[in-house]
Amino acid sequence: MKKSIVFFMLALIFIFSCSKTSVFVKKQQNPTMEGKYVWRSVIAGGGGFIDGIIFHPKQKDLVYLRTDMGGAYRWNKKQNKWLPILDMFGRNDADNYGVLSLALDPDNPKKVYLMTGKYTQDWAGKGVFLISNDYGENWQSIKLAFKVGGNEDGRGCGERVAVDPNKTNILFMGSTKNGLWKSNDSGNTWEKVTSFNPSNINFVIFDKNSSVKGEATKRIFVSAAENSKSIYVSNDAGKTWSLVKGQPNALMGIRADIAGDNLFITFSDFPGPNGATWGKVMKYNILTGVWTDLKVPEGQGGFSGISVYQKDPNIIAVSTLDRWGEGDEVFLSLDGGKTWKPTLKNAKWDYSYAPYVSREFKPHWIADVKINPFDSNHALFVTGYGLWATKNFKSKNPVWYFNNENLEQTVPLQIISPANGKAHLLSACGDVDGFRYEDDFSKSPPDRHSPPRWTTLSIVCAWQNPDKMVKTFNKPPYGAYSVDNGIKWTDFTKKPDVAKNGGGTRSIAISADGKSIVWYPEKAELVYSLDDGKTWSKCEGGVPPARPIADTVNPKKFYVYDSNSGRMWVSEDYGKSFAKKSGEFEYVTKWTVDDCMAAVVPGFENHLWVTADTKGLFYTEDAGDTVIKVEKVEEAYRIGFGKEAPGNSYPTIFIQGKIDGVVAFFRSDDMGNTWVRINDDRHQFGWIHCIIGDPRIFGRCYLAVEGRGVMLGEME
Secondary structure, three states: OOHHHHHHHHOOOOOOOOOOOOOEEEOOOOOEOOOOEEEEEEOOOEOOOEEEEEEOOOOOOOEEEEEOOOOEEEEEOOOOEEEEOOOOOOHHHHHHHOEEEEEEEOOEEEEEEEEEOOOOOOOOOOOEEEEEOOOOOOOEEEEOOOOOOOOOOOOOOOOOEEEOOOOOOOEEEEOOOOOEEEEOOOOOOOEEOOOOOOOOEEEEEEOHHHOOOOOOOOOEEEEEOOOOOOEEEEOOOOOOOEEOOOOOOOOEEEEEEEEOOEEEEEEEOOOOOOOOOOEEEEEEEOOOOOEEEOOOOOOOOEEEEEEEOOOOOOOEEEEEEOOOOOOOOEEEEOOOOOOOEEOOOOOEEEOOOOHHHHOOOOOOOOOOEEEEOOEEEEEEEEEOOEEEEEOOOOOOOOEEEEOOOOOEOOOEEEEEOOOOOOOOEEEEEOOOOOOEEOOOOOOOOOOOOOOOOOOEEEEEEEOOEEEEEEEEEOOOOOEEEEOOOOOOOEEOOOOOOOOOOOOOOOOEEEOOOOOOEEEOOOOOOOEEEOOOOOOOEEOEOOOOOOOEEEOOOOOOOEEEEEOOOOEEEEEOOOOOEOEEOOOOOOOOOOOOHHHOOEEEOOOOOOOEEEEOEOOOEEEEOOOOOOOEEEOOEEEEEEEEEEOOOOOOOOOEEEEEEEEOOEEEEEEEOOOOOOOEEOOOOOOOOOOEEEEEEOOOOOOOEEEEEOOOEEEEEEEO
């Protein structure tokens, strides 16, 4: 997923402060851990950047993918789909879904290593090294001494973690800011390799032929992210290092593969996935020290992926990087690099799994390409929106198919489920607009939102008139409306004068009858429109800039919850003016303000519930004059409502929060008196942007999961 989406989300964390207030406390029973749920993906198909493909060299059909925000996957041939292997990590370990490197033990197919972490900025936490002895079913976590940038520049480079093929308890790991590290105990402990000076590393690769089995491999190559000379070699198992002579100037090694006595390297002037302007593909003879330019056809951008078929090293695949004009390409050589042919230019494309990818289709961000080590006609390549594969790679016109079965990588920023109408679920997503579903969640919709606006930030419908919807996005005029249940969208005639962008998630609201729109463009005053965005006026009454919500019963009523003051504001004139209510909610700190959200209760005027992160869960039945704290909910981050339980009138409540010390997803069927945990420890899904219930089906809920798409949960 593009890094801009994440930094946009970080920008939503505004600085708020307020004093602690008094509220009524509602006592409740302890939650039960009953109510088992089945979880599955709502299929969009791909939707994010896969930055690495890793085949096991000895076990057929064992292949993994790593991603920048969506974790890692293992192919299951029997089920013909990708299986996520990190869903057991929850909110507090969400950075584990940024996988910078994945390594396999060549002698033990069950063993998997991951280097995880998303960012290396000052505010980011340290990285984690994950070890599995059962194909990724369970993990041991080792805290690293440095930060890991799994969603930063260079994430599409080669594997920074490498297992010594001759002595597999030895591992080397390259960081992006803290140099080279070594483990002698299968990754349980690490020491910095002080003899290696560069701090930013693109890949580590062993020359298996330099030692015998049982002895530490003597020759190791490492690429540093340096534009002068980047390829280093050690001939004494990592004790000392030197630059390889004769290598290209002003380029850095991006990825590498070894076959026999030859080291094949792709070079670019920038690690990608953006910013590469030129590059080369070179072959280095390890014994003679001779470099050969393989003269892969050059063009705009550089090169990244490289794969040599070990059973016949004459078969080589190479991918370009950042050829934005014509689109990236995968080149194939059948004669050891003497001649090359493009495999995408004249290819046939099968979009059937996810038809939306056919819109404005152009391959990009092909950071990696791999030939199946057991079948040279089977090849895979990555893009910024998913995985492509072919089973006739060497033919004149290969057929590439979108190989993303159960691989969901979108970043849904908001999701809605209207109470009636044809559309049952709609999403607002980073980079790929969002999707509209009617009945079948098991297959990708025919298209994404049309016309495309790329990153959709928020989406809502008029509760009593769901054919009417509005959404915001990050391109002028920053918003649009639909009158046909979300099938087609019409841009607002003009943007508000105060709008610099579309605002954050949940930044727009539409009245229950669809006649009025209230909008909070980020860092700007609230505005309203009574003519579908033709004209905009300032909301009066001194209402602070915050996210608006529409009442589902009274079309004239809107709410704004100001977490800076802990006060609710109400409009009873379609958003023209607001008045402050007397009750006070708890404040939240500057770093947790995005976990403070207000939600209206469908069918109940003046009923709102508010999450306040570590301060808990609150609700009001009079629009904010009286505030009641739900006692047993220790922390609350996300909240939504679904269809009421049989015999009840009040909607079911879903939260992500902490109860009895457990952070999980919970459901209450009795207005918060009792709670049932609805997920287990294997289904935690990292970072959640929102949770909503289904207003038509009791017990069903949906999660908007960062980098994992939309998850559907329902009772077993």
